[in-house]
Amino acid sequence: MADAGAKEGYLVTEKLVKRFDEALAVDEVSLSIGRGEIFALLGSSGCGKSTLLRMLAGFEKPTSGRILLGCQDVATLPPYERPINMMFQSYALFPHLDIWENIAFGLKREGCPKAEVQQRVGEMLDLVQLGPYARRKPHQLSGGQQQRVALARSLAKRPKLLLLDEPLGALDKKLREQTQFELVNIIEKVGVTVVMVTHDQEEAMTMASRIAVMSKGRVLQVGSPEEVYEHPANRFVADFIGNVNLFQGQLSTDEPDHCAVTTALGEMHVGHGVSGALNMPVALAVRPEKIEIAKERPAGVTHNLFAGRVKEIAYFGSYNTYIVVASDGTKVKITEANTSRHDLSDITWEDNVFFWWHDKAGIVLRD
Numbered sequence: 001m002a003d004a005g006a007k008e009g010y011l012v013t014e015k016l017v018k019r020f021d022e023a024l025a026v027d028e029v030s031l032s033i034g035r036g037e038i039f040a041l042l043g044s045s046g047c048g049k050s051t052l053l054r055m056l057a058g059f060e061k062p063t064s065g066r067i068l069l070g071c072q073d074v075a076t077l078p079p080y081e082r083p084i085n086m087m088f089q090s091y092a093l094f095p096h097l098d099i100w101e102n103i104a105f106g107l108k109r110e111g112c113p114k115a116e117v118q119q120r121v122g123e124m125l126d127l128v129q130l131g132p133y134a135r136r137k138p139h140q141l142s143g144g145q146q147q148r149v150a151l152a153r154s155l156a157k158r159p160k161l162l163l164l165d166e167p168l169g170a171l172d173k174k175l176r177e178q179t180q181f182e183l184v185n186i187i188e189k190v191g192v193t194v195v196m197v198t199h200d201q202e203e204a205m206t207m208a209s210r211i212a213v214m215s216k217g218r219v220l221q222v223g224s225p226e227e228v229y230e231h232p233a234n235r236f237v238a239d240f241i242g243n244v245n246l247f248q249g250q251l252s253t254d255e256p257d258h259c260a261v262t263t264a265l266g267e268m269h270v271g272h273g274v275s276g277a278l279n280m281p282v283a284l285a286v287r288p289e290k291i292e293i294a295k296e297r298p299a300g301v302t303h304n305l306f307a308g309r310v311k312e313i314a315y316f317g318s319y320n321t322y323i324v325v326a327s328d329g330t331k332v333k334i335t336e337a338n339t340s341r342h343d344l345s346d347i348t349w350e351d352n353v354f355f356w357w358h359d360k361a362g363i364v365l366r367d
Helices: 049-057 099-109 114-127 143-156 173-190 201-207 225-230 235-240
Strands: 011-020 023-033 038-042 064-069 084-087 161-165 193-198 210-215 218-223 245-255 258-263 266-270 281-286 292-294 305-315 319-326 331-337 352-356 362-365
Touching (some): 011 049, 038 049, 038 201, 049 084, 049 161, 049 193, 084 143, 099 114, 099 143, 114 143, 143 173, 173 201, 193 201, 201 225, 210 235, 218 225, 218 235, 235 281, 245 266, 258 281, 266 362, 292 331, 319 352
Parallel strands (some): 038 193, 038 210, 084 161, 161 193
Antiparallel strands (some): 011 023, 011 064, 210 218, 245 258, 245 281, 258 266, 281 362, 292 352, 305 319, 305 352, 319 331
16 A cells, blocks of 8 residues: 555545535545546536535545545645645636746746746647647637646646546537547546546546546445446436436346336336345336337337337437337337438337337346
8 A cells, every 4th residue: 555656546535524514515425546547526516526526625624534645645734735736617727827827837836947847838738739829818719728728737737636627617519529538638648647527427428437426425326437327326327327218116026137127117127137025116227229119010029018109209410319108108218320311210200109128228226
């Protein structure tokens, strides 16, 4: 544990708690983040993610618990003594200073030699590809360029930990999507450990190597984007990450390699066991893109096959979304990829359709 560069547990929080009077904002959060990892705290407003980030930065003092960075407990250190930098959503660039001076500001305050300031600012401008803009003021740059300046300023001091608070929140959708990849590439070149806060699921899924989903001050699940999406730990995570159909029912069969759930729509077969008690209440989660839809009854499909009527259709360019109402009134969301510019679906409003999914497409959730 003496190696501060250890891959596992480079940044560790141990039962971190923050109370504001009687309100519990962060509730015994324990995390272990590896060196060089981009780790996202994901959740809706008020879930505690920003308070947790501010405790890492030193702007909020924990009520209890520890924060270990490279095995050093930094929970009691003031912000200026922590080897940590934070980039805010607003970027907080100095409007009266040009880009070069904005990046150099923190280095000059620390008393870095002039030659070192010149070298580091030059490195950062090259890193974010803004060398030709060094003498422009922030208002003369686009939102994406301002975001890169803020990142360069945060990295110039070579922090051990970089904190990003809604890093792309000020950008429009198209620029945000483009900047996500640029930001990850820059961070990976530097090799700095990053903790970012976002409420944008797509942003977290695109940028982070692992995600912690938070609700009411607690971490509900930690995992890679694929793990959290494909194997949610509970109903909240399943419903919060992407779109999902949740079918309420009771466990009617449970074997090591398969189970079945009896719902109002009918019996649904699942390609995994749950080691639960028969008749216990559960929910079956099925993602819309894993459900097939057709006007004709499919041949050879014996399980998880149901009928309904199309009530809504939405065209999103790359895919269509259908809302199908089954005979019992259950609404099912189904997405179908548009793989060809010329192939138009023959399904329209009020059509009677069949929909089905493979038994490995769903996951049983107890909570």
